[in-house]
Amino acid sequence: MKNGSARTPGLLDGFVATLRRDLLLAWKRPGDVLNPLFFFAMVCTLFPLATGPSVQQLQFAAPGVLWVAALLAMLLSLNSLFLADHEDGSLEQLLVSPQPLVVLALGKTFAHWLTNGLPLVVLSPLVAVAFRLPGATIQVLMLTLLLGTISLSLIGSIGAALTVGLHRGTALLSLLVLPLAMPVLIFGTRTVSLAAAGDGYAAGVLALAAYALGALSLAPYATAAALRVSNE
Amino acid sequence: MWKWFHQLASPPHFFRLASVLIPWLAWPGYALIAYGTFAGLFVAPPDYQQSDAFRIIYVHVPAAYLSMMAYMIMAIAGGIGLIWRMKLAHAVAASAAPIGASFTFLALASGSVWGRPMWGTWWEWGDPRLMSELLMLFLYIGYMALRSAIDDTTKADKASAVLALVGAVNVPVIHYSVEWWSSLHQGATLIREGGPAMDAAMLYPLLANILGFSLVFGALLLRRVRSEVLRREGRTRWVRELVLAPGDSA
Numbered sequence: 001m002k003n004g005s006a007r008t009p010g011l012l013d014g015f016v017a018t019l020r021r022d023l024l025l026a027w028k029r030p031g032d033v034l035n036p037l038f039f040f041a042m043v044c045t046l047f048p049l050a051t052g053p054s055v056q057q058l059q060f061a062a063p064g065v066l067w068v069a070a071l072l073a074m075l076l077s078l079n080s081l082f083l084a085d086h087e088d089g090s091l092e093q094l095l096v097s098p099q100p101l102v103v104l105a106l107g108k109t110f111a112h113w114l115t116n117g118l119p120l121v122v123l124s125p126l127v128a129v130a131f132r133l134p135g136a137t138i139q140v141l142m143l144t145l146l147l148g149t150i151s152l153s154l155i156g157s158i159g160a161a162l163t164v165g166l167h168r169g170t171a172l173l174s175l176l177v178l179p180l181a182m183p184v185l186i187f188g189t190r191t192v193s194l195a196a197a198g199d200g201y202a203a204g205v206l207a208l209a210a211y212a213l214g215a216l217s218l219a220p221y222a223t224a225a226a227l228r229v230s231n232e
Numbered sequence: 233m234w235k236w237f238h239q240l241a242s243p244p245h246f247f248r249l250a251s252v253l254i255p256w257l258a259w260p261g262y263a264l265i266a267y268g269t270f271a272g273l274f275v276a277p278p279d280y281q282q283s284d285a286f287r288i289i290y291v292h293v294p295a296a297y298l299s300m301m302a303y304m305i306m307a308i309a310g311g312i313g314l315i316w317r318m319k320l321a322h323a324v325a326a327s328a329a330p331i332g333a334s335f336t337f338l339a340l341a342s343g344s345v346w347g348r349p350m351w352g353t354w355w356e357w358g359d360p361r362l363m364s365e366l367l368m369l370f371l372y373i374g375y376m377a378l379r380s381a382i383d384d385t386t387k388a389d390k391a392s393a394v395l396a397l398v399g400a401v402n403v404p405v406i407h408y409s410v411e412w413w414s415s416l417h418q419g420a421t422l423i424r425e426g427g428p429a430m431d432a433a434m435l436y437p438l439l440a441n442i443l444g445f446s447l448v449f450g451a452l453l454l455r456r457v458r459s460e461v462l463r464r465e466g467r468t469r470w471v472r473e474l475v476l477a478p479g480d481s482a
Contacts (some may be wrong), residue, residue, distance in 0.1 A: 158398055162391050166381050175377045176395060179370040180402050183409035190413055207412070211405065222398050225314075229390040 014099035018107030019114075025084075026115040033115045036077040037123055043069035044127045055132055062131035063141065063192035067185055069127075070120050070145055071152065075174055077116040078156040081108065082164040082227070091164070095231055101224040109157040109223065117149030133196065140195035140205075144188040147208040151184045154212075154219035161226035184211060241318045243461045244470040250454040258451035264444030272437035279434075288346040290438060294445035296339035296361075299368055300403075302332025302449070306375070307400035310393030320457075322389035323464060325396060326379065327456035331449065333372035340365050360414040364407050371399045385464060 009017075026033050047065045048058055085091040085108075094104050124145050128138045159177040163169040191204025239245050272290035279286040306328040313321035343362055344354050356362060378395055382388035465471050 155398075158394070162378060162395060163381075168381060172377055172381050175370075176374045179367050179374055179406075180398065182367055183402070183405045186409045186413045203412075207409070214405075218401065219398075222394055226391065226394050229387060229394060232387055232390075 009099070011100070011103050014097070015103050015107040015110075018094075018104045019111050022108055022111030023114065026111070032077070032080060033119065036073040036116055037119055039076055040069050040073040040120055040123065041127065043072055044131075048131075058131050059133060059196070062128060062133050063189045063196065065131070066124060066127060066141065067145075067148075067189045067192070070124070070149065071178075071181060071185055073120060074116060074149060074152045074156060075177060077112070078153075078160045078177065079170050079173055081112050081157060081160040083160075083169075086164045086231075091227070092231060095228065101227060102220045105157065105161070105223040105227060106220040109153050109220065112157065113150055113153040117153050118146075120149060121145045137192060137196045140201060141192045143205060144191050144208055147205070147212050148184045148188045150212040151208070151215045152181055154215040154223075155180050155184075157223045158219055158226055161223045161230060164227070164230050184208070187211065241316075241320050243320060243465050243468075246320055247458060247461055247474075250458045254451050254454050254458075257447045257454070261444045261447030261451060264440045265448065266444075268437040268439075268441030268444055270437075272434075272441065276434045276437055277431065282350065285346060285349045286434075288342050290441050292339060292342040292346060293438060294442045295335045295342060296365065297442060298445055298449050299332055299336035299339050299365065301446070302328045302335060303368065303371070303396075303400065303403065305453075306332060307396040310389075310396040313389060314393045314397075319389075319464070320461070322393065323457050323460040324453070325393060326389070327453055327460050329372060329376050329379070331452055331456065333369060333376065335449070336365055336369045336372060340369065358414050360407075360411045363410045363414070367406050367410070368403070371403070375399070 044065055047061060051057060051061065082091060085094070095101060097104065121142055124142055125138050128141055133141065156173075156177050159173050159180075162176060163173045166172060187204050187207045191201045191208065194201040194204060240249070269290060273287055276287070278284050306325045309321045309325040309328065312318055313325060340362070343365065347356055347359075347362075348354055351359075375392055375395055379388050379392045382391055462471055
């Protein structure tokens with residue numbers, strides 16, 4: 001945080017400080033950011049290997065494959081969202097800080113999306129081209145992933161906050177988050193499939209946007225409550 | 233009103249109340265189920281389209297209804313426990329989960345058995361109701377897994393209450409997303425169960441079974457809450473007195 005300012009730090013300062021700290025940490029430990037991306041690419045490679053290289057089949061399966069891989073990659077990275085902070089005690093500092101925990105949790109979640117969700121969106125066209133998706137469909141895919149990963153980060157942060165500090169946390173996190181993430185997956189894949197088939201897909205994009213907005217307004221409160229419970 | 237609320241929150245008071253209520257819920261429930269099942273299986277006429285296969289609704293519909301109901305009870309009880317720090321509410325939420333999961337499983341199993349003659353398959357991926365129920369089961373599994381992963385009861389109560397509330401907000405979204413998903417999939421909603429115009433001879437046994445299942449659910453829930461309260465209050469004096477009291481079959 002900046003020193004020497006006379007005014008008391010406001011809400012935005014807390015948000016920005018958390019965000020900057022987490023981005024800096026991610027910069028210093030690039031493996032945390034890169035591993036889920038490699039995981040995403042590898043899962044996407046599994047499907048052609050498992051089902052055979054037929055172009056038609058791959059094109060048909062591509063939206064589902066990319067979305068499932070993205071969902072799993074997000075899950076993988078969520079595990080470490082609060083873990084390091086829990087282990088070195090800085091999570092408790094967040095809890096006792098005078099800033100509202102909701103804002104700080106939102107800052108951490110936003111940092112998670114910037115370091116894990118956004119890179120997936122950027123990487124997805126590469127994989128989509130390999131799956132022979134046409135350019136227009138790739139744009140829709142990126143749009144759905146952009147909106148969807150926001151929701152996944154937010155919902156996942158609740159699960160990560162609930163399971164932080166538990167043994168067997170990773171498997172449990174998946175059990176908690178996957179059912180909650182199903183609507184995002186459904187909206188995401190169907191929208192891309194509709195676009196690929198040349199049908200109207202606006203409804204799916206709007207649904208994804210609505211879900212992201214709803215998650216943005218509600219999830220941080222649940223995350224904050226869960227963090228308090230986990231650190232009692 | 234508030235006095236009543238506080239009295240209810242006191243474990244010994246609740247324990248006595250539950251012990252009185254359980255037979256009053258259970259026996260009418262069993263009677264209604266006996267009537268509903270008998271009338272449904274033998275008295276009600278066969279459906280003109282589905283013939284005798286429709287009779288599974290006498291189990292399926294109450295089970296599906298209770299699977300939703302139990303989740304609502306779980307979430308509301310969790311919310312009450314979080315907001316008013318009422319320990320008893322957490323005990324209710326903890327007890328409702330396994331019962332609700334069982335009813336969800338029963339609804340899925342009976343739906344699948346019904347689907348075999350109707351759709352020619354044990355599992356129809358395109359049916360939104362089956363998918364919603366399956367996701368419901370996953371929500372229950374997540375809830376129970378979280379509960380069992382946390383050793384400290386107070387912490388487990390609060391964490392699972394947060395999860396139940398998040399899940400409750402998500403349930404309608406899940407439902408509509410699945411409906412949207414299947415509507416694009418070609419019409420899998422072949423036959424709507426019963427339909428709007430249902431013969432009275434078919435309807436009354438169904439209503440009896442729904443009410444009967446609900447009453448038995450209430451009795452089961454109270455039984456579970458009662459033992460949950462005993463487990464949680466094991467170190468208190470009233471439990472020791474209750475257990476050591478001679479001649480009492482509680």
